[in-house]
Amino acid sequence: MNDADAQMIARRVREELARRRLSRQALADMARVSISTLEKALSGRRAFTLATVIRLEQALGVPLQKIPAASPADPLVASPDNLGAYSQNAVRWLEGRYLTLRPSFGTPGDIFAYVTIIQWDAEQGCLVFSEAERLDSSFSQSGKVSLPHLSGHIYLVTNVEGQYRLAVLGRPTIQGALYGILTTLMVGHGSQLIPAAAPFVMLRLKAETEIAFGRIEANHPDYVRYRAELDLVTSDGFAHFPK
Incomplete structure:
Protein backbone atom coordinates (compact mmCIF):
# COMPACT_ATOMS: atom_id res chain seq x y z
CA MET A 1 0.00 0.00 0.00
CA ILE A 67 -12.96 -0.05 -5.50
CA PRO A 68 -11.85 -1.05 -9.01
CA ALA A 69 -14.31 -0.32 -11.77
CA ALA A 70 -16.20 -3.39 -12.91
CA SER A 71 -16.51 -4.26 -16.57
CA PRO A 72 -20.01 -4.92 -17.95
CA ALA A 73 -19.32 -8.67 -17.85
CA ASP A 74 -18.22 -8.64 -14.19
CA PRO A 75 -20.64 -9.16 -11.28
CA LEU A 76 -21.59 -6.02 -9.37
CA VAL A 77 -19.08 -5.17 -6.63
CA ALA A 78 -21.07 -2.40 -4.93
CA SER A 79 -24.72 -1.91 -4.11
CA PRO A 80 -26.87 0.75 -5.82
CA ASP A 81 -26.70 4.28 -4.45
CA ASN A 82 -30.20 4.01 -2.99
CA LEU A 83 -29.00 1.15 -0.74
CA GLY A 84 -25.86 2.95 0.46
CA ALA A 85 -23.32 2.13 -2.29
CA TYR A 86 -21.54 -0.38 -0.06
CA SER A 87 -19.00 -2.87 -1.36
CA GLN A 88 -19.32 -6.61 -0.87
CA ASN A 89 -16.08 -6.83 1.12
CA ALA A 90 -17.18 -4.04 3.44
CA VAL A 91 -20.36 -5.83 4.53
CA ARG A 92 -19.24 -9.44 4.89
CA TRP A 93 -19.43 -9.00 8.67
CA LEU A 94 -23.22 -8.71 8.42
CA GLU A 95 -23.80 -11.97 6.54
CA GLY A 96 -25.13 -14.90 8.54
CA ARG A 97 -28.11 -16.39 10.36
CA TYR A 98 -29.82 -14.50 13.18
CA LEU A 99 -32.32 -15.38 15.87
CA THR A 100 -34.96 -12.70 15.39
CA LEU A 101 -37.25 -11.54 18.21
CA ARG A 102 -40.27 -9.26 18.27
CA PRO A 103 -43.36 -8.93 20.45
CA SER A 104 -46.51 -10.72 19.30
CA PHE A 105 -49.01 -8.30 17.75
CA GLY A 106 -51.92 -10.63 18.47
CA THR A 107 -51.25 -11.81 22.03
CA PRO A 108 -49.90 -9.20 24.48
CA GLY A 109 -46.81 -10.41 26.32
CA ASP A 110 -45.93 -13.23 23.93
CA ILE A 111 -42.77 -13.14 21.79
CA PHE A 112 -42.29 -14.30 18.21
CA ALA A 113 -38.93 -15.98 17.47
CA TYR A 114 -37.69 -16.95 14.02
CA VAL A 115 -34.61 -16.87 11.78
CA THR A 116 -33.40 -14.07 9.51
CA ILE A 117 -30.73 -14.91 6.94
CA ILE A 118 -28.56 -12.16 5.42
CA GLN A 119 -26.33 -12.90 2.43
CA TRP A 120 -24.81 -11.25 -0.64
CA ASP A 121 -26.78 -11.56 -3.89
CA ALA A 122 -24.35 -11.30 -6.81
CA GLU A 123 -27.07 -10.70 -9.40
CA GLN A 124 -28.66 -7.80 -7.51
CA GLY A 125 -25.30 -6.51 -6.25
CA CYS A 126 -26.41 -6.06 -2.63
CA LEU A 127 -27.16 -7.84 0.62
CA VAL A 128 -30.56 -9.52 0.78
CA PHE A 129 -32.46 -11.06 3.68
CA SER A 130 -35.04 -13.78 4.06
CA GLU A 131 -36.94 -15.27 6.98
CA ALA A 132 -37.37 -18.89 8.08
CA GLU A 133 -38.71 -20.89 11.03
CA ARG A 134 -41.73 -18.59 11.27
CA LEU A 135 -44.83 -19.94 12.98
CA ASP A 136 -46.87 -17.99 10.42
CA SER A 137 -44.75 -19.08 7.45
CA SER A 138 -47.13 -17.55 4.89
CA PHE A 139 -46.12 -14.12 6.21
CA SER A 140 -42.34 -14.73 5.90
CA GLN A 141 -40.59 -11.67 4.52
CA SER A 142 -37.64 -11.11 2.20
CA GLY A 143 -36.02 -8.03 0.78
CA LYS A 144 -32.88 -5.93 0.47
CA VAL A 145 -30.48 -4.50 3.03
CA SER A 146 -29.61 -0.80 3.01
CA LEU A 147 -26.54 0.58 4.81
CA PRO A 148 -26.38 4.34 4.18
CA HIS A 149 -23.23 6.08 5.40
CA LEU A 150 -25.07 9.11 6.75
CA SER A 151 -27.21 7.48 9.44
CA GLY A 152 -24.91 4.56 10.26
CA HIS A 153 -27.96 2.33 10.64
CA ILE A 154 -28.99 -0.91 8.92
CA TYR A 155 -32.33 -1.11 7.13
CA LEU A 156 -34.13 -4.33 6.14
CA VAL A 157 -36.53 -3.25 3.41
CA THR A 158 -39.41 -5.28 1.97
CA ASN A 159 -41.27 -3.74 -0.98
CA VAL A 160 -44.13 -5.78 -2.41
CA GLU A 161 -45.93 -3.80 -5.12
CA GLY A 162 -45.36 -0.57 -3.20
CA GLN A 163 -46.28 -1.97 0.21
CA TYR A 164 -43.34 -1.54 2.58
CA ARG A 165 -42.16 -3.29 5.71
CA LEU A 166 -39.09 -1.78 7.37
CA ALA A 167 -36.73 -2.75 10.17
CA VAL A 168 -34.27 -0.08 11.36
CA LEU A 169 -31.32 -1.46 13.33
CA GLY A 170 -28.30 0.12 14.98
CA ARG A 171 -24.75 -1.01 14.36
CA PRO A 172 -23.93 -4.40 15.94
CA THR A 173 -22.67 -4.75 19.47
CA ILE A 174 -19.38 -6.49 20.27
CA GLN A 175 -21.37 -9.76 20.35
CA GLY A 176 -22.80 -9.06 16.88
CA ALA A 177 -26.33 -8.33 18.15
CA LEU A 178 -28.59 -5.88 16.32
CA TYR A 179 -31.28 -3.84 18.11
CA GLY A 180 -33.91 -1.53 16.64
CA ILE A 181 -37.51 -1.08 15.50
CA LEU A 182 -39.83 -2.97 13.15
CA THR A 183 -42.58 -1.07 11.33
CA THR A 184 -45.19 -3.13 9.53
CA LEU A 185 -48.93 -3.75 9.19
CA MET A 186 -51.05 -5.89 11.49
CA VAL A 187 -54.60 -7.14 11.27
CA GLY A 188 -57.03 -4.74 12.99
CA HIS A 189 -60.81 -4.96 13.06
CA GLY A 190 -62.02 -7.62 10.69
CA SER A 191 -59.69 -7.77 7.71
CA GLN A 192 -58.49 -4.18 8.07
CA LEU A 193 -54.71 -3.66 8.20
CA ILE A 194 -53.30 -1.01 10.51
CA PRO A 195 -49.72 0.29 11.00
CA ALA A 196 -47.78 -1.19 13.89
CA ALA A 197 -44.29 -0.74 15.36
CA ALA A 198 -42.38 -2.82 17.89
CA PRO A 199 -38.91 -3.49 19.33
CA PHE A 200 -36.87 -5.74 17.05
CA VAL A 201 -33.79 -7.81 17.90
CA MET A 202 -31.45 -9.96 15.78
CA LEU A 203 -28.90 -12.18 17.58
CA ARG A 204 -26.23 -13.99 15.57
CA LEU A 205 -26.81 -17.74 15.61
CA LYS A 206 -24.08 -20.26 16.28
CA ALA A 207 -24.33 -23.64 14.58
CA GLU A 208 -24.03 -25.62 17.79
CA THR A 209 -26.67 -23.65 19.71
CA GLU A 210 -30.16 -25.08 20.21
CA ILE A 211 -32.74 -22.33 19.78
CA ALA A 212 -36.48 -22.18 20.45
CA PHE A 213 -38.56 -20.74 17.60
CA GLY A 214 -42.24 -19.90 17.24
CA ARG A 215 -44.52 -18.26 19.79
CA ILE A 216 -42.71 -17.96 23.13
CA GLU A 217 -45.16 -17.65 26.01
CA ALA A 218 -44.43 -16.48 29.57
CA ASN A 219 -44.06 -20.05 30.87
CA HIS A 220 -41.49 -21.01 28.22
CA PRO A 221 -37.93 -21.71 29.53
CA ASP A 222 -36.44 -19.12 27.12
CA TYR A 223 -39.03 -16.41 27.73
CA VAL A 224 -37.11 -14.44 30.35
CA ARG A 225 -33.94 -14.39 28.22
CA TYR A 226 -35.83 -13.33 25.08
CA ARG A 227 -37.76 -10.65 26.96
CA ALA A 228 -34.53 -9.24 28.41
CA GLU A 229 -33.10 -8.89 24.88
CA LEU A 230 -36.21 -7.02 23.68
CA ASP A 231 -36.10 -4.71 26.71
CA LEU A 232 -32.53 -3.69 25.78
CA VAL A 233 -33.91 -1.90 22.69
CA THR A 234 -35.21 0.93 24.85
CA SER A 235 -33.24 0.54 28.09
CA ASP A 236 -29.89 0.79 26.26
CA GLY A 237 -31.05 3.58 23.94
CA PHE A 238 -31.10 1.73 20.63
CA ALA A 239 -34.59 3.11 19.91
CA HIS A 240 -37.15 5.41 21.48
CA PHE A 241 -40.93 5.09 21.72
CA PRO A 242 -42.38 8.50 22.82
CA LYS A 243 -45.31 8.37 25.21
Missing part, protein backbone atom coordinates in the same frame (compact mmCIF):
# COMPACT_ATOMS: atom_id res chain seq x y z
CA ASN A 2 1.54 3.32 -1.07
CA ASP A 3 1.62 6.49 1.03
CA ALA A 4 -1.23 8.14 -0.89
CA ASP A 5 -3.55 5.19 -0.29
CA ALA A 6 -2.57 5.04 3.40
CA GLN A 7 -3.27 8.76 3.84
CA MET A 8 -6.64 8.39 2.10
CA ILE A 9 -7.63 5.50 4.38
CA ALA A 10 -6.51 7.40 7.50
CA ARG A 11 -8.54 10.42 6.44
CA ARG A 12 -11.66 8.30 5.81
CA VAL A 13 -11.32 6.65 9.22
CA ARG A 14 -10.93 10.02 11.00
CA GLU A 15 -13.99 11.36 9.16
CA GLU A 16 -16.08 8.35 10.22
CA LEU A 17 -14.93 8.72 13.82
CA ALA A 18 -15.88 12.40 13.88
CA ARG A 19 -19.22 11.88 12.13
CA ARG A 20 -20.27 9.08 14.48
CA ARG A 21 -18.71 10.66 17.59
CA LEU A 22 -16.87 7.40 18.08
CA SER A 23 -13.66 7.13 20.10
CA ARG A 24 -10.55 5.50 18.67
CA GLN A 25 -10.62 2.97 21.50
CA ALA A 26 -14.20 2.00 20.62
CA LEU A 27 -13.27 1.53 16.97
CA ALA A 28 -10.23 -0.55 17.92
CA ASP A 29 -12.46 -2.79 20.04
CA MET A 30 -15.04 -3.15 17.24
CA ALA A 31 -12.35 -3.96 14.66
CA ARG A 32 -10.44 -6.27 17.04
CA VAL A 33 -7.13 -4.40 16.59
CA SER A 34 -4.96 -2.89 19.29
CA ILE A 35 -5.35 0.81 20.04
CA SER A 36 -1.59 1.18 19.52
CA THR A 37 -1.82 -0.23 15.99
CA LEU A 38 -4.74 2.05 15.16
CA GLU A 39 -3.07 5.19 16.58
CA LYS A 40 0.18 4.56 14.71
CA ALA A 41 -1.59 3.85 11.42
CA LEU A 42 -3.74 6.99 11.67
CA SER A 43 -0.70 9.13 12.47
CA GLY A 44 1.35 7.64 9.62
CA ARG A 45 3.95 6.06 11.93
CA ARG A 46 3.02 2.55 10.78
CA ALA A 47 1.68 1.34 7.45
CA PHE A 48 -1.83 -0.08 7.25
CA THR A 49 -1.81 -3.83 6.70
CA LEU A 50 -4.48 -5.35 4.47
CA ALA A 51 -5.85 -7.30 7.45
CA THR A 52 -6.21 -4.11 9.51
CA VAL A 53 -7.98 -2.28 6.67
CA ILE A 54 -10.44 -5.14 6.17
CA ARG A 55 -11.23 -5.23 9.90
CA LEU A 56 -11.79 -1.47 9.94
CA GLU A 57 -14.08 -1.76 6.92
CA GLN A 58 -16.08 -4.47 8.66
CA ALA A 59 -16.36 -2.47 11.87
CA LEU A 60 -17.39 0.76 10.14
CA GLY A 61 -19.46 -0.85 7.40
CA VAL A 62 -17.94 1.41 4.73
CA PRO A 63 -15.30 0.77 2.04
CA LEU A 64 -11.92 2.35 2.81
CA GLN A 65 -9.95 1.07 -0.18
CA LYS A 66 -10.36 2.12 -3.78
Whole structure:
Protein backbone atom coordinates (compact mmCIF):
# COMPACT_ATOMS: atom_id res chain seq x y z
CA MET A 1 0.00 0.00 0.00
CA ASN A 2 1.54 3.32 -1.07
CA ASP A 3 1.62 6.49 1.03
CA ALA A 4 -1.23 8.14 -0.89
CA ASP A 5 -3.55 5.19 -0.29
CA ALA A 6 -2.57 5.04 3.40
CA GLN A 7 -3.27 8.76 3.84
CA MET A 8 -6.64 8.39 2.10
CA ILE A 9 -7.63 5.50 4.38
CA ALA A 10 -6.51 7.40 7.50
CA ARG A 11 -8.54 10.42 6.44
CA ARG A 12 -11.66 8.30 5.81
CA VAL A 13 -11.32 6.65 9.22
CA ARG A 14 -10.93 10.02 11.00
CA GLU A 15 -13.99 11.36 9.16
CA GLU A 16 -16.08 8.35 10.22
CA LEU A 17 -14.93 8.72 13.82
CA ALA A 18 -15.88 12.40 13.88
CA ARG A 19 -19.22 11.88 12.13
CA ARG A 20 -20.27 9.08 14.48
CA ARG A 21 -18.71 10.66 17.59
CA LEU A 22 -16.87 7.40 18.08
CA SER A 23 -13.66 7.13 20.10
CA ARG A 24 -10.55 5.50 18.67
CA GLN A 25 -10.62 2.97 21.50
CA ALA A 26 -14.20 2.00 20.62
CA LEU A 27 -13.27 1.53 16.97
CA ALA A 28 -10.23 -0.55 17.92
CA ASP A 29 -12.46 -2.79 20.04
CA MET A 30 -15.04 -3.15 17.24
CA ALA A 31 -12.35 -3.96 14.66
CA ARG A 32 -10.44 -6.27 17.04
CA VAL A 33 -7.13 -4.40 16.59
CA SER A 34 -4.96 -2.89 19.29
CA ILE A 35 -5.35 0.81 20.04
CA SER A 36 -1.59 1.18 19.52
CA THR A 37 -1.82 -0.23 15.99
CA LEU A 38 -4.74 2.05 15.16
CA GLU A 39 -3.07 5.19 16.58
CA LYS A 40 0.18 4.56 14.71
CA ALA A 41 -1.59 3.85 11.42
CA LEU A 42 -3.74 6.99 11.67
CA SER A 43 -0.70 9.13 12.47
CA GLY A 44 1.35 7.64 9.62
CA ARG A 45 3.95 6.06 11.93
CA ARG A 46 3.02 2.55 10.78
CA ALA A 47 1.68 1.34 7.45
CA PHE A 48 -1.83 -0.08 7.25
CA THR A 49 -1.81 -3.83 6.70
CA LEU A 50 -4.48 -5.35 4.47
CA ALA A 51 -5.85 -7.30 7.45
CA THR A 52 -6.21 -4.11 9.51
CA VAL A 53 -7.98 -2.28 6.67
CA ILE A 54 -10.44 -5.14 6.17
CA ARG A 55 -11.23 -5.23 9.90
CA LEU A 56 -11.79 -1.47 9.94
CA GLU A 57 -14.08 -1.76 6.92
CA GLN A 58 -16.08 -4.47 8.66
CA ALA A 59 -16.36 -2.47 11.87
CA LEU A 60 -17.39 0.76 10.14
CA GLY A 61 -19.46 -0.85 7.40
CA VAL A 62 -17.94 1.41 4.73
CA PRO A 63 -15.30 0.77 2.04
CA LEU A 64 -11.92 2.35 2.81
CA GLN A 65 -9.95 1.07 -0.18
CA LYS A 66 -10.36 2.12 -3.78
CA ILE A 67 -12.96 -0.05 -5.50
CA PRO A 68 -11.85 -1.05 -9.01
CA ALA A 69 -14.31 -0.32 -11.77
CA ALA A 70 -16.20 -3.39 -12.91
CA SER A 71 -16.51 -4.26 -16.57
CA PRO A 72 -20.01 -4.92 -17.95
CA ALA A 73 -19.32 -8.67 -17.85
CA ASP A 74 -18.22 -8.64 -14.19
CA PRO A 75 -20.64 -9.16 -11.28
CA LEU A 76 -21.59 -6.02 -9.37
CA VAL A 77 -19.08 -5.17 -6.63
CA ALA A 78 -21.07 -2.40 -4.93
CA SER A 79 -24.72 -1.91 -4.11
CA PRO A 80 -26.87 0.75 -5.82
CA ASP A 81 -26.70 4.28 -4.45
CA ASN A 82 -30.20 4.01 -2.99
CA LEU A 83 -29.00 1.15 -0.74
CA GLY A 84 -25.86 2.95 0.46
CA ALA A 85 -23.32 2.13 -2.29
CA TYR A 86 -21.54 -0.38 -0.06
CA SER A 87 -19.00 -2.87 -1.36
CA GLN A 88 -19.32 -6.61 -0.87
CA ASN A 89 -16.08 -6.83 1.12
CA ALA A 90 -17.18 -4.04 3.44
CA VAL A 91 -20.36 -5.83 4.53
CA ARG A 92 -19.24 -9.44 4.89
CA TRP A 93 -19.43 -9.00 8.67
CA LEU A 94 -23.22 -8.71 8.42
CA GLU A 95 -23.80 -11.97 6.54
CA GLY A 96 -25.13 -14.90 8.54
CA ARG A 97 -28.11 -16.39 10.36
CA TYR A 98 -29.82 -14.50 13.18
CA LEU A 99 -32.32 -15.38 15.87
CA THR A 100 -34.96 -12.70 15.39
CA LEU A 101 -37.25 -11.54 18.21
CA ARG A 102 -40.27 -9.26 18.27
CA PRO A 103 -43.36 -8.93 20.45
CA SER A 104 -46.51 -10.72 19.30
CA PHE A 105 -49.01 -8.30 17.75
CA GLY A 106 -51.92 -10.63 18.47
CA THR A 107 -51.25 -11.81 22.03
CA PRO A 108 -49.90 -9.20 24.48
CA GLY A 109 -46.81 -10.41 26.32
CA ASP A 110 -45.93 -13.23 23.93
CA ILE A 111 -42.77 -13.14 21.79
CA PHE A 112 -42.29 -14.30 18.21
CA ALA A 113 -38.93 -15.98 17.47
CA TYR A 114 -37.69 -16.95 14.02
CA VAL A 115 -34.61 -16.87 11.78
CA THR A 116 -33.40 -14.07 9.51
CA ILE A 117 -30.73 -14.91 6.94
CA ILE A 118 -28.56 -12.16 5.42
CA GLN A 119 -26.33 -12.90 2.43
CA TRP A 120 -24.81 -11.25 -0.64
CA ASP A 121 -26.78 -11.56 -3.89
CA ALA A 122 -24.35 -11.30 -6.81
CA GLU A 123 -27.07 -10.70 -9.40
CA GLN A 124 -28.66 -7.80 -7.51
CA GLY A 125 -25.30 -6.51 -6.25
CA CYS A 126 -26.41 -6.06 -2.63
CA LEU A 127 -27.16 -7.84 0.62
CA VAL A 128 -30.56 -9.52 0.78
CA PHE A 129 -32.46 -11.06 3.68
CA SER A 130 -35.04 -13.78 4.06
CA GLU A 131 -36.94 -15.27 6.98
CA ALA A 132 -37.37 -18.89 8.08
CA GLU A 133 -38.71 -20.89 11.03
CA ARG A 134 -41.73 -18.59 11.27
CA LEU A 135 -44.83 -19.94 12.98
CA ASP A 136 -46.87 -17.99 10.42
CA SER A 137 -44.75 -19.08 7.45
CA SER A 138 -47.13 -17.55 4.89
CA PHE A 139 -46.12 -14.12 6.21
CA SER A 140 -42.34 -14.73 5.90
CA GLN A 141 -40.59 -11.67 4.52
CA SER A 142 -37.64 -11.11 2.20
CA GLY A 143 -36.02 -8.03 0.78
CA LYS A 144 -32.88 -5.93 0.47
CA VAL A 145 -30.48 -4.50 3.03
CA SER A 146 -29.61 -0.80 3.01
CA LEU A 147 -26.54 0.58 4.81
CA PRO A 148 -26.38 4.34 4.18
CA HIS A 149 -23.23 6.08 5.40
CA LEU A 150 -25.07 9.11 6.75
CA SER A 151 -27.21 7.48 9.44
CA GLY A 152 -24.91 4.56 10.26
CA HIS A 153 -27.96 2.33 10.64
CA ILE A 154 -28.99 -0.91 8.92
CA TYR A 155 -32.33 -1.11 7.13
CA LEU A 156 -34.13 -4.33 6.14
CA VAL A 157 -36.53 -3.25 3.41
CA THR A 158 -39.41 -5.28 1.97
CA ASN A 159 -41.27 -3.74 -0.98
CA VAL A 160 -44.13 -5.78 -2.41
CA GLU A 161 -45.93 -3.80 -5.12
CA GLY A 162 -45.36 -0.57 -3.20
CA GLN A 163 -46.28 -1.97 0.21
CA TYR A 164 -43.34 -1.54 2.58
CA ARG A 165 -42.16 -3.29 5.71
CA LEU A 166 -39.09 -1.78 7.37
CA ALA A 167 -36.73 -2.75 10.17
CA VAL A 168 -34.27 -0.08 11.36
CA LEU A 169 -31.32 -1.46 13.33
CA GLY A 170 -28.30 0.12 14.98
CA ARG A 171 -24.75 -1.01 14.36
CA PRO A 172 -23.93 -4.40 15.94
CA THR A 173 -22.67 -4.75 19.47
CA ILE A 174 -19.38 -6.49 20.27
CA GLN A 175 -21.37 -9.76 20.35
CA GLY A 176 -22.80 -9.06 16.88
CA ALA A 177 -26.33 -8.33 18.15
CA LEU A 178 -28.59 -5.88 16.32
CA TYR A 179 -31.28 -3.84 18.11
CA GLY A 180 -33.91 -1.53 16.64
CA ILE A 181 -37.51 -1.08 15.50
CA LEU A 182 -39.83 -2.97 13.15
CA THR A 183 -42.58 -1.07 11.33
CA THR A 184 -45.19 -3.13 9.53
CA LEU A 185 -48.93 -3.75 9.19
CA MET A 186 -51.05 -5.89 11.49
CA VAL A 187 -54.60 -7.14 11.27
CA GLY A 188 -57.03 -4.74 12.99
CA HIS A 189 -60.81 -4.96 13.06
CA GLY A 190 -62.02 -7.62 10.69
CA SER A 191 -59.69 -7.77 7.71
CA GLN A 192 -58.49 -4.18 8.07
CA LEU A 193 -54.71 -3.66 8.20
CA ILE A 194 -53.30 -1.01 10.51
CA PRO A 195 -49.72 0.29 11.00
CA ALA A 196 -47.78 -1.19 13.89
CA ALA A 197 -44.29 -0.74 15.36
CA ALA A 198 -42.38 -2.82 17.89
CA PRO A 199 -38.91 -3.49 19.33
CA PHE A 200 -36.87 -5.74 17.05
CA VAL A 201 -33.79 -7.81 17.90
CA MET A 202 -31.45 -9.96 15.78
CA LEU A 203 -28.90 -12.18 17.58
CA ARG A 204 -26.23 -13.99 15.57
CA LEU A 205 -26.81 -17.74 15.61
CA LYS A 206 -24.08 -20.26 16.28
CA ALA A 207 -24.33 -23.64 14.58
CA GLU A 208 -24.03 -25.62 17.79
CA THR A 209 -26.67 -23.65 19.71
CA GLU A 210 -30.16 -25.08 20.21
CA ILE A 211 -32.74 -22.33 19.78
CA ALA A 212 -36.48 -22.18 20.45
CA PHE A 213 -38.56 -20.74 17.60
CA GLY A 214 -42.24 -19.90 17.24
CA ARG A 215 -44.52 -18.26 19.79
CA ILE A 216 -42.71 -17.96 23.13
CA GLU A 217 -45.16 -17.65 26.01
CA ALA A 218 -44.43 -16.48 29.57
CA ASN A 219 -44.06 -20.05 30.87
CA HIS A 220 -41.49 -21.01 28.22
CA PRO A 221 -37.93 -21.71 29.53
CA ASP A 222 -36.44 -19.12 27.12
CA TYR A 223 -39.03 -16.41 27.73
CA VAL A 224 -37.11 -14.44 30.35
CA ARG A 225 -33.94 -14.39 28.22
CA TYR A 226 -35.83 -13.33 25.08
CA ARG A 227 -37.76 -10.65 26.96
CA ALA A 228 -34.53 -9.24 28.41
CA GLU A 229 -33.10 -8.89 24.88
CA LEU A 230 -36.21 -7.02 23.68
CA ASP A 231 -36.10 -4.71 26.71
CA LEU A 232 -32.53 -3.69 25.78
CA VAL A 233 -33.91 -1.90 22.69
CA THR A 234 -35.21 0.93 24.85
CA SER A 235 -33.24 0.54 28.09
CA ASP A 236 -29.89 0.79 26.26
CA GLY A 237 -31.05 3.58 23.94
CA PHE A 238 -31.10 1.73 20.63
CA ALA A 239 -34.59 3.11 19.91
CA HIS A 240 -37.15 5.41 21.48
CA PHE A 241 -40.93 5.09 21.72
CA PRO A 242 -42.38 8.50 22.82
CA LYS A 243 -45.31 8.37 25.21
